[in-house]
């Protein structure tokens with residue numbers, strides 16, 4: 001609970017009017033009179049689809065022509081391991097703009113690539129399987145199990161064995177997930193299918209996050225390990241490049257460009 005009642009009604013409503021409004025609207029709590037319930041949540045996903053400063057997807061070694069990413073889903077490598085307050089706007093207004101300008105130039109000379117026959121079949125088969133009317137486990141508990149495991153074991157303070165458990169738990173959930181079917185078999189406006197597809201992606205990302213965090217044996221920015229509390233530049237000043245192939249996570253690395261700013265400890 002966050003208690004602001006000692007500040008007095010006037011100050012509470014002057015300083016945090018929107019939060020006070022949320023508390024009243026969603027929780028029927030008046031923060032001038034009662035403490036506000038608070039809970040940690042994921043604020044931002046650092047890392048993401050690796051890009052250069054023009055939004056082109058690149059591993060460093062390979063650049064994927066015509067494939068772009070910008071925004072929070074991208075990793076343009078501007079935040080390091082600690083995206084400071086307000087700086088995600090940079091992802092959007094600077095690198096989103098740069099990516100847009102690059103795309104506009106690129107399409108002038110690009111022709112439509114040939115799409116292989118039957119390219120859509122895998123997606124159609126997947127949707128048909130989800131809507132085949134058979135019964136499987138319901139999708140709801142998967143969300144809760146994934147969230148509980150990731151929150152408890154790959155959360156703010158991290159250690160080897162809980163993270164290893166989380167990796168196993170995400171693998172087990174992905175295995176069980178294969179039997180999930182939608183109860184709603186409608187082809188249109190099927191929000192249950194949307195939830196299932198989203199969960200599938202989240203399970204993959206959770207596995208990759210847990211495996212990458214387990215692999216990185218140091219603390220850096222928001223990756224805070226109690227068993228490796230120090231930053232270790234000689235071994236770990238590099239990006240993790242994680243790939244998921246079936247159930248196998250492989251980890252490679254991408255260099256960090258420190259030519260503009262040298263990494264320094266956070267001393268404030």
Ligand SMILES: Cc1cc2nc3c(=O)[nH]c(=O)nc-3n(C[C@H](O)[C@H](O)[C@H](O)COP(=O)(O)OP(=O)(O)OC[C@H]3O[C@@H](n4cnc5c(N)ncnc54)[C@H](O)[C@@H]3O)c2cc1C
Nearest residue numbers: 042043044045070071072073085086087088089090091092
């Ligand atoms: C509580 C909170 C507070 C924050 N405060 C700040 C702050 O003070 N300052 C700051 O700089 N940053 C802040 N951030 C971070 C910032 O808000 C985000 O990084 C930023 O909004 C991301 O924008 P985006 O356009 O990249 O992604 P999003 O805003 O996540 O947009 C992605 C869009 O893609 C859509 N989408 C997803 N999948 C599909 C699909 N398959 N097909 C079609 N559409 C799809 C989604 O519905 C969504 O609309 C905050 C974040 C949170 C959660």
